[in-house]
Amino acid sequence: MSLGWKIHADGRSLAPGGSVAHDERLTWPRTFGLAVQHVGAMFGPTFVVPLLMGLDARLAVMMSGVTTIMFLLVVRGRVPAYVGTSGAFVGAVAVVRSQPGAGSAEVTGAVLVAGVVLVLAGLLVHHAGAGVVNRVLPPVVTGAILVMIGFNLAPVVADTYWPQDQWVALTVMVVTMVCAIALRGFLGRIAIFLGLVLGYVLSWVLDRVLGPITSYDPGVGRVLTHPRVDWAQVREADWIGLPSATRLAADGHEIVGWHLPSFSVAAILVMMPATVAVAAGVIGHVKAIGEATGTDLDPLMGRSVVAIGLGTAVAGSVGGSPVTTYGENIGVMAATRVFSSATFHLAGAVAILFGFCPKFGALFAALPGGVMAGSTVILYGMIGLLGAQIWKENGVDFGDLANMVPASAGVIIGIGDTSLRISDSFALGGIALGTIVVILGHHLCRALTPRGPRAGAGDEHLPRILR
Incomplete structure (x- = not known):
């Protein structure tokens, strides 16, 4: 693929109803602004989901940038997409971690193998045609898998996150709902992230006004009196540096950064169902972009799945999270009518730069449990209800x-x-x-x-x- 983009006829702005094709771009300053917007659109899930998996959020951001650029190169820039952490694997990761002796190395080993399986599936789709996917995995099946993945996680919210600070959790949940519905455009797209920010600030204020909270602390597995927000790791972190290796936080729980994977047959088998949901989601992304741009992208379905598989395998090989294409960024493209692959190359570069800031990662690692609860109660439910949406839209x-x-x-x-x-x-x-x-x-x-x-x-x- 050539990295040379034609300047769109409108250059600085778009006429009503106009759009920017994958091989075009606006001016570089405007393209950069759109790139930052795409990074913002993926903030919520790309930061929250790795934390739910027990993996490093900053490493996940860095790898999201790397794998976004990889994806664009594999599809030759014809399928614009931002690649971020996949929520489809969260339930499987929780199951893996519940097994005796299983930890982050076994999780990322299974992620790596899942990536290889996705590559093979993509090659099959590429050579056999996209129709084989619907024959083997019809909508009734893919919908059921997403329902299982989302609703299987309900006990994580109820038993782990919610008890840590129920009132902050309730506030974050309500704010996220209001932002998602009441706000328009870009702000509406990052409702989860806005809820996280407000919950973070609220928790900090409550610590100053009311003092520490007495609640369940998952780091030690019992009820303790502790601050809602602990910034000890944030103060100690450098402004510039590589993602860290595995270390212990101040409260004793493990924060896992880059590490070599380990392979467990049981963990690999548990992780395999999520690959079905990811492959289906990637194929849906290609369909959505094709419809939005009025182009036939079906021949690129297999190549797109291969690209996601390669990205997942590369991320897993260094201790990162599995990846997928993001519906949030489809929404941004639909709103802006800019489908330029240049925007996503820049977005990937911005995410990589974020990954080189340890203080940035420590800030998110210190997210209070109540804040996590308010976000995950919606995020998990949305994953499950996406399955119901598949059933509805396909007339199951x-x-x-x-x-x-x-x-x-x-x-x-x-x-x-x-x-x-x-x-x-x-x-x-x-x-x-x-x-x-x-x-x-x-x-x-x-x-x-x-x-x-x-x-x-x-x-x-x-x-x-x-x-």
């Missing part, structure tokens, strides 16, 4: 038992963390088992479904199993 018929039965069983298994013990040392459970049930169950039920009209006229609004 739950009156059809081939859809209803396996999806019902898989979702309950995934949300409830039901386990199937294979041996004394290995078990399948939660999202991994639920995904297997949905995929295999759907295709088995579809193969066994009789052809022809159904009985029970007049009660078509009910699933057949209830008639």
Whole structure:
């Protein structure tokens, strides 16, 4: 791909209804401003999700910049996208960490392997055509997987984050809702980030006015009196430097930066279902950009999945988070009508520069638990409801038992963390088992479904199993 972009005819601004193509750009100052806006649009999830995984947020930001540029090079700049931390892996990471002896090295080892699997899947899509994805993973399946991934995390909010400061959590949740709905344009796109900032400031003010809080401290696993905001690590951090290696915070909990991965078969199997959601999301991104620009980008679906797989593998190899394309940035493109790949090259460069500021990373590592609760209660629910949106937009018929039965069983298994013990040392459970049930169950039920009209006229609004 040539990195030379044509100057758009309007140069400094766009006429009503105009747009900037992937191989065009506005003036460099305006392009830089749009790049910073795209970095801001990804702030919420790209900073929050690594913390939920127990990984370093600053390293995740740096790798988001690196993998964004990698993505653009692989797709030759024809699919504009910002690549950030994937929330689809959060539930699987929580399951991995719950296994005896499993830690961040096992998490990132599984992330690396997931990236390799995505590369292979992308190559398959590229050579077999995008239709193979919908045949193997129809919307009823991909929707169920996202429902499991999101709702499986409800206990993390209820048991870990919310008890740390319920009133700050409630405030952050309400503010995030109001910002998402009431604000327009760019500010509405970064509602999660705005909620985090307000919650951070509120927690600091409450420490000064009311003093320390007595609540559950996950760092030690019991109720303690402690400040909501502890900036000891922020004060000690340098302004410029590489992301740090694994270290202990002042309260004793582990902050994991760059590290070499370790490989566990159990962890890898748990992580695999998330690759399905990521591949489906990337393909959806390509479809969305194609529709917005009026171009046929279907031939680039496989290449896009390969690019995300390469980015995930590279990030995992240095202890970073898995990555994916971001819907938030599609929203920014839709609002600005600027699809220039130059904007995203600059956005990646800005994110890399942020990654070289240790004080910046320490500031986010000190996020209070109540603030995390207010954001995650929405973020987790949104992940789950995206699955329901897939069902709705694709007209999934739950009156059809081939859809209803396996999806019902898989979702309950995934949300409830039901386990199937294979041996004394290995078990399948939660999202991994639920995904297997949905995929295999759907295709088995579809193969066994009789052809022809159904009985029970007049009660078509009910699933057949209830008639």
